[in-house]
Amino acid sequence: MLTIHSDAHRLHHGAGEFYRGRIVPCFEMPARVEQVLASVTARGLGAVVAPKAHGRAPLERVHAGDYLDFLASAWDEWTALGETGDALPYAWPARDLRADRAPDHIDGKLGFYSIDAAVPITAGTWQAVQASADCALTGAAAVLGGERAAFALCRPPGHHAGPRAMGGFCYLNNAAIAVQAMRDAGVARVAVLDVDYHHGNGTQAIFYDRADVFFASIHGDPAVEYPFFAGFADETGSGAGVGCNLNLPLPWGTGADAYGAALDTACAAIAAHGAQALVVSLGVDTFAGDPISHFRLDSPDFTRIGARVAALGLPTLFVMEGGYAVGDIGTNVGNVLEGFARG
Ligand SMILES: NCCCCCC(=O)NO
Numbered sequence: 123m124l125t126i127h128s129d130a131h132r133l134h135h136g137a138g139e140f141y142r143g144r145i146v147p148c149f150e151m152p153a154r155v156e157q158v159l160a161s162v163t164a165r166g167l168g169a170v171v172a173p174k175a176h177g178r179a180p181l182e183r184v185h186a187g188d189y190l191d192f193l194a195s196a197w198d199e200w201t202a203l204g205e206t207g208d209a210l211p212y213a214w215p216a217r218d219l220r221a222d223r224a225p226d227h228i229d230g231k232l233g234f235y236s237i238d239a240a241v242p243i244t245a246g247t248w249q250a251v252q253a254s255a256d257c258a259l260t261g262a263a264a265v266l267g268g269e270r271a272a273f274a275l276c277r278p279p280g281h282h283a284g285p286r287a288m289g290g291f292c293y294l295n296n297a298a299i300a301v302q303a304m305r306d307a308g309v310a311r312v313a314v315l316d317v318d319y320h321h322g323n324g325t326q327a328i329f330y331d332r333a334d335v336f337f338a339s340i341h342g343d344p345a346v347e348y349p350f351f352a353g354f355a356d357e358t359g360s361g362a363g364v365g366c367n368l369n370l371p372l373p374w375g376t377g378a379d380a381y382g383a384a385l386d387t388a389c390a391a392i393a394a395h396g397a398q399a400l401v402v403s404l405g406v407d408t409f410a411g412d413p414i415s416h417f418r419l420d421s422p423d424f425t426r427i428g429a430r431v432a433a434l435g436l437p438t439l440f441v442m443e444g445g446y447a448v449g450d451i452g453t454n455v456g457n458v459l460e461g462f463a464r465g
């Protein structure tokens with residue numbers, strides 16, 4: 123299985139995120155990728171290649187142009203204030219406030235184009251997120267070119283990023299950008315399986331009113347878990363997309379048996395959708411040892427996830443999302459990929 127990886131991810135390393143009333147060190151750190159890369163390499167899963175640069179056009183197929191302009195210029199506007207630390211939002215257009223236009227000031231733009239304060243912008247963030255999207259696009263091209271599967275070792279992750287907003291460590295929705303590239307290359311029906319511990323609210327939003335892309339997500343119950351305001355079972359799609367969105371929220375403490383049952387439900391729905399290609403938003407923060415999550419999967423369970431995905435028999439692109447138990451992330455991601463490869 124081909125792995126696509128860019129060293130440019132190192133250009134993004136937030137100093138902190140605002141969480142529970144204080145700035146805490148970023149759980150989404152460069153070491154995550156190094157651990158996964160070491161595992162993929164040690165297991166001999168396949169070649170590791172650099173991404174091909176795809177430019178802005180594929181990004182615009184998913185994200186609003188003004189949002190991309192914001193991401194490209196945010197750091198310069200921030201430092202023009204005399205700031206030297208990370209840019210972080212502190213005001214948002216919540217209820218009763220206007221969200222029909224972006225403010226002129228960077229402090230207003232940071233809130234307008236985000237859903238939370240877990241998205242530090244640094245000097246290298248724009249370069250890093252473009253490279254991350256290029257990893258996903260290069261992986262999609264490999265799968266479209268005949269590879270049974272590919273692994274886009276994306277960092278920063280993307281599944282919380284919607285068409286016009288960043289959030290939850292995510293800036294560009296790598297998985298959605300890959301899906302849209304597959305659709306633009308002529309794949310009529312694509313499915314997304316999001317196995318990250320957190321609901322992929324951004325991916326859901328991007329495809330919510332579409333029947334050509336089926337979105338299935340298994341995640342911590344948003345009644346008690348980030349992103350809190352999306353991911354409920356009654357979100358089934360809108361317009362032409364009704365019935366093409368499947369949320370399977372699970373309670374804190376969920377273990378392998380309940381998770382496996384939900385995965386079977388999601389896979390059956392994906393098979394019924396008649397997808398010709400599959401993109402897996404691969405978060406491994408469902409791991410029992412994850413510092414910010416509350417499921418109870420053990421490392422061998424990830425092998426079973428990979429095997430279950432393989433049973434779908436679809437050309438598959440794995441896109442790296444979350445997972446913050448840095449000492450175990452390599453084992454857990456490698457187990458998914460190896461379980462798939464042997465499946
Ligand atoms: N404190 C914000 C929590 C962000 C969740 C990041 C993640 O792993 N999403 O999948």
Ligand SMILES: [Zn+2]
Pocket residue numbers: 318319320405407443444445
């Ligand atoms: Zn997550």
